[in-house]
Amino acid sequence: AQNRIPLIQSISIRNQTIGTLEGCTCRIFSEESFVAEKKIRLRPIESGKGTVLASAELLLEPNLEFLKGLQDAAKGSVSVVIAKGEDVIFEKRYVIDALPANQAHDIWKNPVLIAAFVKPNCASVRNFQSYVSEALNEISGSSAIDMYQQGSPDACKKRSLDACAAIYAALQKAQVIRYSNPMATADGACQQIRLPDEIFKQHLATCLDSALLFASLMESCGLRPVVFLINGHAFVGCHLVERFLPSVEMRDPQVIRRLITNGEFVVIETTMVGTASTFAEAEKALKAFEAKA
Numbered sequence: 208a209q210n211r212i213p214l215i216q217s218i219s220i221r222n223q224t225i226g227t228l229e230g231c232t233c234r235i236f237s238e239e240s241f242v243a244e245k246k247i248r249l250r251p252i253e254s255g256k257g258t259v260l261a262s263a264e265l266l267l268e269p270n271l272e273f274l275k276g277l278q279d280a281a282k283g284s285v286s287v288v289i290a291k292g293e294d295v296i297f298e299k300r301y302v303i304d305a306l307p308a309n310q311a312h313d314i315w316k317n318p319v320l321i322a323a324f325v326k327p328n329c330a331s332v333r334n335f336q337s338y339v340s341e342a343l344n345e346i347s348g349s350s351a352i353d354m355y356q357q358g359s360p361d362a363c364k365k366r367s368l369d370a371c372a373a374i375y376a377a378l379q380k381a382q383v384i385r386y387s388n389p390m391a392t393a394d395g396a397c398q399q400i401r402l403p404d405e406i407f408k409q410h411l412a413t414c415l416d417s418a419l420l421f422a423s424l425m426e427s428c429g430l431r432p433v434v435f436l437i438n439g440h441a442f443v444g445c446h447l448v449e450r451f452l453p454s455v456e457m458r459d460p461q462v463i464r465r466l467i468t469n470g471e472f473v474v475i476e477t478t479m480v481g482t483a484s485t486f487a488e489a490e491k492a493l494k495a496f497e498a499k500a
Contacts, residue, residue, distance in 0.1 A: 212319070213262040214242065214303070218287065220249070221257035228252045231291045233260065235267065239283035241274070241305050242267040249289070277307040280397065309405070310397045314415075318436050319456045324400050324419045325434070327426035331407040336427055338381060343373035354429040355449035364470055367430060367447040371473055372486040374424045384420070384481040387411035415441040417477035433463070435474070442493060444474040 215235070222228045229251045236244040245267055252258055267285075283305050289297040306312060311320050326332060336352070344350035347369045354370055357363040378384060383406065390399040401409065401416040403423050412420065418441040422432035431446040444463065448471050452462065466472035476492040484492075 213265055214267050214285065215265045216262050218260040218265065219257060220252065220260070220289065220297075222252040222254055225254050227254060228291070228296075231289060231296065234288045234290065235265070235285060236288075237283060237285050239273075239281070239305075240270050241283050241303070242269055242285065274305060275308065277305060279307060280310065281305045306397060309402055310399050312397050314398055315436055315439065321419070321434050321436070322455060324402065325422045325426060325432070326403050326419075327423050329403050329423070331404045332423045332427050335377065335381075335407070335424065338377040339370075339373050339424065339428060342377040342380070343370060346373055346376070352428050360448060363449070364447040367445065368473060370428055370430060371425065371445050371475065374421060374428070375475065375480055375486040375489060378420075378424075378480045382481075383407060383410060384412045384417050384478075385410055386417075386478050386481055387413060389413050389415075412478075412481075413441075414478050417441075417480065418443040421475065421477045441477075442474060443477050444472055447471050447473060 218233065220233070228249070231249045231252075233247045233249055234244065235247075236242075245265070247260060247264055250258060281304070282302065284300050284302050286298065286300045288295060304312070311317075311324070314320055340350040340352060343352070347366070352370075354367055355363055357366050390401070398415070400419065401412055403420050406412050406416060406420050415436075418434050421443040422434050425432040425443070425445050431449070431451065433444040433446070433452065435442050435444060446466075450471075457463075463472060463474075467474065473490060474493040475486075476489045479489040479492060
């Protein structure tokens with residue numbers, strides 16, 4: 208709900224009457240109160256001409272209290288009404304699904320939605336940071352969460368890699384994760400995601416769940432993680448120097464491969480944290496990605 212991705216991408220309106228349409232409004236609302244009602248005053252439209260309402264104009268405010276109470280997907284609708292005063296010119300109702308906070312629709316085809324499930328500020332992640340700090344102290348001799356603040360690039364890379372290893376070690380020591388299949392949903396196109404609080408309670412996670420947990424912990428420590436979705440599998444990566452990728456969603460693995468070659472990026476097979484495998488082995492497990500990407 209808070210991705211700021213428009214529910215409606217655009218509305219195209221064409222005047223098929225013989226006169227100019229003036230003083231019209233476009234009203235968008237949900238009978239089930241999924242979103243707050245929105246009314247847009249339209250510019251005059253000459254006969255045979257049209258206008259397009261872009262996504263910026265159509266951004267609807269979600270009813271967060273209603274959505275937070277959802278435990279499963281709920282059917283609903285959004286209606287679009289174009290009127291001049293009391294006279295309705297056009298009206299159509301569109302059926303939609305409202306999903307609870309831990310479900311995503313077709314996330315493998317819409318990977319940009321992944322960012323919403325990285326939760327660096329949730330209670331369980333904040334509480335676990337002290338364990339990461341302890342593990343970091345054992346690895347490096349310093350417990351300071353001071354990522355990207357070292358003087359030289361090489362020192363920065365080492366400190367960031369040590370922090371990734373500390374997250375892995377802390378989770379492994381606490382036996383937080385055991386691999387599990389995805390949870391069932393009513394809609395096969397939806398995937399229910401275990402958020403960090405749930406993982407810490409249940410100690411179960413899919414590859415996607417564990418990648419998102421790692422990303423949440425990395426971000427809480429000041430690192431800049433990247434979640435990868437490749438052929439139905441998910442894993443996590445992290446910048447070892449302070450930088451961002453040029454866009455939220457990227458489909459060119461060559462960019463990442465160059466960063467790995469330069470020693471500025473690490474990729475981690477997060478499902479291995481639930482085994483006896485070391486951090487080095489979890490890093491090595493994705494060498495095939497580096498070679499073939």
